[in-house]
Amino acid sequence: MxxxxxxxxxxxxxxxxxxxxxxxxxxxxxxxxxxxxxxxxxxxxxxxxxxxxxxxxxxxxxxxxxxxxxxxxxxxxxxxxxxxxxxxxxxxxxxxxxxxxxxxxxxxxxxxxxxxxxxxxxxxYQNRFRKDSSYLHSICEENALGDIYYAKAKAIRRRAVPTWGVFLDEEAQGGGPLIDIGTHALDLTLWMMDNYKPKYVVGNVYRKLADTENAANAWGPWDPSKYTVEDSAFGFITMENGATIVLEASWALNTLDVGEAKTTLCGTKGGADMENGLRINGEDHSVLYEKNIELQVGGVDFYDSTGDDPADIEAKQWIDSVLNNTEPVVKPEQALVVTQILEAIYESAKINKPVYFS
Structure with a gap:
């Protein structure tokens, strides 16, 4: 077919x-x-x-x-x-x-x-198909971390503002780094937690570096006159079950603590983060432990397979879902909640108040 x-x-x-x-x-x-x-x-x-x-x-x-x-x-x-x-x-x-x-x-x-x-x-949301994401999701499904009650969704760049297309156009895009890369980090975090019921959001949005002339930037200086979106945004999300998610998103921030499409999870049985590879932590027999998960296939000097590209895996599972009439991995109802939360962060920053979900 x-x-x-x-x-x-x-x-x-x-x-x-x-x-x-x-x-x-x-x-x-x-x-x-x-x-x-x-x-x-x-x-x-x-x-x-x-x-x-x-x-x-x-x-x-x-x-x-x-x-x-x-x-x-x-x-x-x-x-x-x-x-x-x-x-x-x-x-x-x-x-x-x-x-x-x-x-x-x-x-x-x-x-x-x-x-x-x-x-x-x-x-x-192709980041779900990375090896570290897939592995972490599998242990979350097994309840290895227990009840995940605190998480951080991270999408921070020091200076990597996209200067092509309409990325800087608020009317065309609806926002800047929050809706562009913050969306990936938030999707990963909600998916790991399997929690799609937000209660309220508090957000702050900043446009502090956008007017910089001749700025250092991965893709060359941006044009401040065309930069109509935020350069950073941060959200504090409380879920219906009391869990907390902190979302950080920026294209340009004076920090060395960078990372994109990453999540940190803290549960009653253990925790995990993507700060230095994939790390799992917990306590066993009154002793704290940390595991560094090795996801690369190596051992031969001239051969090191890193597996399929996440975009290739995403496309294959999507077409397979059409061919076999199965559900795709990324469900529209899940993506809707991501959009709801992002919009609420922007709204909270605008009105300087929490935004509650009915």
Whole structure:
């Protein structure tokens, strides 16, 4: 069986993640490419498309003409909901790049559309498929850490502000590092805890370094006049069961304590963190212990297999879920809660009060 896939948005994330991973799956035929910049769509077709593949500048036309099974939505956040819903209503299963949507209301309409149409919907949280994440999740499922009542979700860069596309545009994206990379750290943490019931959120958002001229930055200086989002955001999340999550997200922060898409978990039986590889800690027979989990396969000088790329594993399990009619690993209801919490952090910072969930 072959799966006819269409790509909507042929920019960076499609080229660096979605299309290369899909191209490795035998059952996948990428047969339609859509982008407002037709040259980008043509380039994507040339590199990844079947000979009969079509190119479009309008996604609505593509959904009408291309007879697709699956659509990957790789556009700015502002259009995630609109395009995903249209694709599901056109009979397609949808993989939407993270975050799920710009707002909670939009994310909720996506979940409702998936239920209404009976189509599968998943969100691109590929960090779940890293080796350390998969291992940690497996021991959490076994209750090895006990009741996890404190956690930290970390997405901190010292100076790595994305200067391309619309990353700095609040209108198009809905925010900066919180919604861009903080979303990965929060998704990992909620998934490990298997806790999707927030009670209230307190948030602080800062735009302190964005006006720096000629700033040191991984991708060259940013343009302060175009930098309309925060450079740092922090949230204190209390769950219904009393558990606490601290979320840290920044593209530019004067700190050496950096790390991206990492989680720290503290439970009644033990703890875990990703600060220096994956570490598990606890107490056994009145003695404290720390285990460093070795996830690399080595032992031969000329060969060291690190396993599959998380993006490849994500794409494979997603297509398998379509082929076998099973649930994808990332469920839309889970991604909705991530969006709810992110939006609440922004709102709390704006009104200078806690935001409660009804």
């Amino acid at each position: 072959t799966i006819r896939v269409g790509i909507i948005g042929c920019g960076g994330i499609a080229n660096f993640k979605h299309m290369p991973s899909l191209a490795k799956i035998e059952e996948v035929h990428m047969v339609a490419f859509c982008d407002v910049n037709v040259e980008r769509a043509e380039k994507a077709k040339g590199e990844y498309g079947k000979p009969e593949a079509s190119v479009y500048s309008d996604y609505k036309t593509m959904l009408t003409e291309a007879k697709l099974d699956v659509v990957h939505v790789c556009t700015p956040n502002i259009s995630h909901a609109e395009i995903s819903i249209a694709a599901m209503e056109a009979g397609c299963h949808v993989m939407c790049e993270k975050p799920m949507a710009k707002t909670t209301d939009e994310a909720r309409t996506m979940v409702e559309a998936a239920k209404r149409t009976g189509k599968k919907l998943t969100i691109g």
